[in-house]
Amino acid sequence: MSVRALEAPVASEVDPDAKLVEAARLDHRAFMALYDRHVDRVHGYVKLRVADRDAREDVTSKIFMSALERIDQFAGRGTFASWLFQIARNAISDVHRERHTDELGDAVATLSDPQAGPEEQVLDRDRIARLRAHIRVLPPDQQHLLALRYGAGLDYEEICALIGGNPGAIRVRMHRLLESLRRRYPDDEA
Amino acid sequence: MTRHDQQSLLERDLIELARPTPRDNSFTLELRAKLAARAGIVELPGRSRPRFVLRRRPATAAAAALAIAAAVAVVLVGTRTGGPEVAAAAVIAHARGALTPPPNRILHVKLVSEVDGGVMAGGGYQESWQLTSGSHSARWIGTFGGGPESANNGETEYMYNGKTIYTRPNSAPLQLSDPLATVREELDSGKARVVGETTIEGASVYEITLPYGYVGYFETSTYRPLFIDSPTSGPSAASGKLIRMRVVTLEYLPQTPENLRLLSLTAQHPDARVEQNPAAWGGK
Numbered sequence: 001m002s003v004r005a006l007e008a009p010v011a012s013e014v015d016p017d018a019k020l021v022e023a024a025r026l027d028h029r030a031f032m033a034l035y036d037r038h039v040d041r042v043h044g045y046v047k048l049r050v051a052d053r054d055a056r057e058d059v060t061s062k063i064f065m066s067a068l069e070r071i072d073q074f075a076g077r078g079t080f081a082s083w084l085f086q087i088a089r090n091a092i093s094d095v096h097r098e099r100h101t102d103e104l105g106d107a108v109a110t111l112s113d114p115q116a117g118p119e120e121q122v123l124d125r126d127r128i129a130r131l132r133a134h135i136r137v138l139p140p141d142q143q144h145l146l147a148l149r150y151g152a153g154l155d156y157e158e159i160c161a162l163i164g165g166n167p168g169a170i171r172v173r174m175h176r177l178l179e180s181l182r183r184r185y186p187d188d189e190a
Numbered sequence: 191m192t193r194h195d196q197q198s199l200l201e202r203d204l205i206e207l208a209r210p211t212p213r214d215n216s217f218t219l220e221l222r223a224k225l226a227a228r229a230g231i232v233e234l235p236g237r238s239r240p241r242f243v244l245r246r247r248p249a250t251a252a253a254a255a256l257a258i259a260a261a262v263a264v265v266l267v268g269t270r271t272g273g274p275e276v277a278a279a280a281v282i283a284h285a286r287g288a289l290t291p292p293p294n295r296i297l298h299v300k301l302v303s304e305v306d307g308g309v310m311a312g313g314g315y316q317e318s319w320q321l322t323s324g325s326h327s328a329r330w331i332g333t334f335g336g337g338p339e340s341a342n343n344g345e346t347e348y349m350y351n352g353k354t355i356y357t358r359p360n361s362a363p364l365q366l367s368d369p370l371a372t373v374r375e376e377l378d379s380g381k382a383r384v385v386g387e388t389t390i391e392g393a394s395v396y397e398i399t400l401p402y403g404y405v406g407y408f409e410t411s412t413y414r415p416l417f418i419d420s421p422t423s424g425p426s427a428a429s430g431k432l433i434r435m436r437v438v439t440l441e442y443l444p445q446t447p448e449n450l451r452l453l454s455l456t457a458q459h460p461d462a463r464v465e466q467n468p469a470a471w472g473g474k
Contacts, residue, residue, distance in 0.1 A: 027402070029372070035222060047207060048204065048208045057221075064225055065228065068225060
């Protein structure tokens with residue numbers, strides 16, 4: 001995926017959020033409807049990319065605070081969702097830069113978290129730590145793609161609307177990405 | 191074969207990793223309240239607030255009286271016979287009047303944010319005292335929206351960390367930062383509608399729908415707002431939850447020497463060390 005594609009999302013899509021965005025520009029209180037519509041997907045996206053719970057809550061807060069603050073600057077090129085996930089991507093890049101986390105650091109952070117969330121209780125801690133570590137060492141554009149699919153829960157058509165390209169090509173890229181991860185994730189039974 | 195059957199263990203783990211937990215739901219509710227505050231339903235004190243403030247008009251008692259008269263007059267002319275619409279317009283006008291700070295007073299507001307009847311996790315409350323005219327000196331307390339206890343008298347800005355009061359020169363003229371100004375503007379928007387009367391926690395209130403799904407409840411005897419409910423529709427964690435802003439206090443205090451001390455951080459914390467060096471602001 002090219003950076004150019006991410007920075008210039010497809011503009012031809014009809015934005016389902018267009019009316020809400022317009023309302024939020026006139027009155028920021030209308031932004032709450034946009035929050036309700038997107039928060040679970042955005043936070044899921046962040047959860048897949050940031051291991052530390054406090055850090056990901058900070059990131060999600062920054063994403064929506066930034067979106068609210070900059071809603072007047074949203075130019076309408078591409079959809080509101082694509083703009084929001086671009087903010088999310090940038091925010092995560094910032095936090096990784098600031099925290100200087102690396103593969104081992106993230107894995108250790110997960111393993112040593114005394115207040116591990118239910119996902120850590122459901123999944124084997126060691127396996128989850130390794131999974132996070134594998135995700136962490138993927139190139140950022142692959143992390144972005146993976147988190148859009150499995151964190152935000154977007155289908156391939158929705159991902160295409162965000163980052164451009166066509167569903168078939170995205171599907172192929174995702175397949176290769178999963179194969180790459182699977183080779184380093186030997187617990188996989190499939 | 192279902193989609194789930196087709197998923198590999200890797201894919202299932204990825205999905206599980208992102209699945210919302212109760213902790214996530216609590217977090218997104220708290221964030222929702224903070225965003226609502228920034229978006230205008232309750233404005234934040236401090237330097238960052240003006241970036242999010244809606245357009246505001248000067249508010250005076252005279253303007254409020256005119257607005258009430260105008261609102262009633264317009265409806266009277268429109269309906270000739272008056273009736274329910276006139277009554278509704280009068281209710282809205284009176285509610286707006288109750289939210290209009292008179293000059294030369296101290297506006298005292300305390301708000302508490304609640305979810306399903308309980309105080310929001312993390313302690314969502316805000317309390318402020320502010321001169322309604324002149325310098326607009328103010329003091330703010332509260333975890334709602336974050337930040338330490340602070341004050342500003344128009345010349346100097348103060349911040350208290352529990353031990354030390356830090357000071358630095360104020361950088362911009364103060365304006366009245368009325369936490370309920372947005373509700374007043376919504377009542378004045380022409381989109382507010384009186385639903386009827388009801389009783390909440392033993393109080394007789396008018397239920398008034400406001401723009402964007404907010405609902406205000408105003409005491410029938412004083413027209414003072416008691417509760418502002420947020421819209422909770424949509425696929426978020428807020429769905430089905432009652433997110434309510436409780437107006438614990440709304441009063442316009444006279445400027446007596448005792449009341450003026452409420453504006454001063456040093457008067458409220460006489461034992462605190464006062465740091466006069468602006469470079470040390472915030473303990474730096």
